[in-house]
Amino acid sequence: MVINLDNVFGIHTQALTLYAQRSSVLAANIANADTPNYKARDIDFKGILSSAAEKQSSASKMAATQPGHIGFSSTSAKVERFYRQPDQPSLDGNTVEMQKEQAAFTDNTMRYMATLRFITGKVQGMMLALKGE
Amino acid sequence: MSLLGNFDIAGSALSAQSIRLNTVASNLANAETVSSTAEGTYRARQPEFETVFNDSLHNRQNMGVRVRQVLESTAAPTQQYHPEHPMADDKGYIYLPNVNAIEEMANMMSASRSYQSNVEVMNTSKQLLMRTLSLGQ
Numbered sequence: 225m226v227i228n229l230d231n232v233f234g235i236h237t238q239a240l241t242l243y244a245q246r247s248s249v250l251a252a253n254i255a256n257a258d259t260p261n262y263k264a265r266d267i268d269f270k271g272i273l274s275s276a277a278e279k280q281s282s283a284s285k286m287a288a289t290q291p292g293h294i295g296f297s298s299t300s301a302k303v304e305r306f307y308r309q310p311d312q313p314s315l316d317g318n319t320v321e322m323q324k325e326q327a328a329f330t331d332n333t334m335r336y337m338a339t340l341r342f343i344t345g346k347v348q349g350m351m352l353a354l355k356g357e
Numbered sequence: 358m359s360l361l362g363n364f365d366i367a368g369s370a371l372s373a374q375s376i377r378l379n380t381v382a383s384n385l386a387n388a389e390t391v392s393s394t395a396e397g398t399y400r401a402r403q404p405e406f407e408t409v410f411n412d413s414l415h416n417r418q419n420m421g422v423r424v425r426q427v428l429e430s431t432a433a434p435t436q437q438y439h440p441e442h443p444m445a446d447d448k449g450y451i452y453l454p455n456v457n458a459i460e461e462m463a464n465m466m467s468a469s470r471s472y473q474s475n476v477e478v479m480n481t482s483k484q485l486l487m488r489t490l491s492l493g494q
Contacts, residue, residue, distance in 0.1 A: 240489075247485070248359040248366065251478045252420040255370035257471055258377075259406040259422050322474065333481050340488050347493035 232350060236342050238276045242269060243336040249305065250329045253320050261317035264308040264325065271304065360489070363482040367475040369409060369421030374472040376424045377404050381465045388456040393446045398434040399454040401461075402427050430455050 246267050256262040310319040380402045392398040407425040432455040440449030 244359045251363040251366045255366045255422050
C-alpha cells in the first residue's frame with residue numbers, strides 16, 4: 225500500500241485556509257460596524273469548498289511536467305465575496321448587523337477548531353501507524 | 358496567514374473607537390463651560406469614521422477603520438440671560454456649549470460595546486492561532 229503524503233489531510237487544509245480568510249472578512253465587518261456607508265460582506269464558503277473538492281477529485285488535473293510550469297493549486301481558488309442583504313438597513317448606509325456578524329464569527333471559529341481537530345487526528349493516526357507500537 | 362491580519366483590523370477599530378470615547382469625554386467635560394461670546398463657545402465634537410483599504414493584501418480584503426476627521430457640531434450654542442454672571446456680555450447673556458449630555462452617554466455606550474466586540478475578535482483570533490501553532494501535538 226502506498227500512502228500519498230500529499231493527500232493525507234484531504235480537503236481540510238483548504239478548508240482551514242478558507243475559514244481563516246472568512247474570519248478576516250467577518251473581523252472587517254465587526255471593525256466597520258460604525259463606519260457610514262460601509263457594506264457588510266461575506267464569502268460563499270460552500271461554493272468555493274465544493275469547487276475545491278471537485279478539483280481535488282477530478283482525474284483531469286493539470287500536471288506540472290516541466291520546471292517552468294506553474295502548479296495549479298486549488299487553494300488559490302478565487303475567493304468570491306458578496307454583499308450581505310441587511311434585515312434592518314440603517315440611515316447612514318451601513319449594512320453591518322452586529323449580532324449577525326458575531327454569530328457568524330463564532331460559527332466560523334468553531335468550524336476552524338473542528339477542522340484543526342480533524343487534522344490533528346490525521347497526524348496522530350499517521351504517527352501511530354509509523355510507530356507501530 | 359489571514360488570521361494575523363485580524364489583529365490589524367481589530368486594532369484599527371480599537372484605536373478609532375477610543376478616539377470616539379475621547380471626544381465623548383471631551384464633550385461631557387466641557388458641557389458646562391460658559392463663554393461670553395457665541396463664537397468662543399465650545400462646540401460638541403464627533404469623529405467621522407472611514408474604511409481603510411489595504412490593496413497590497415488579497416485584493417482589498419484586509420479592511421480596517423480609521424478616523425478621517427473630527428467634526429465640530431454646527432448647532433447654535435445655548436444663550437442664557439444671566440446679568441449677574443461674571444462672564445456675561447454687555448447685554449447680560451452667557452453662552453453654553455451645544456453638547457447634548459444624553460446623546461453623549463448613548464454614544465459612549467455604543468462606542469464601548471463596539472470596543473468590546475473588537476477585543477473579542479482579537480482574543481478569538483489569538484486562540485485560533487495558538488491552536489494552529491500546536492497542531493498535531
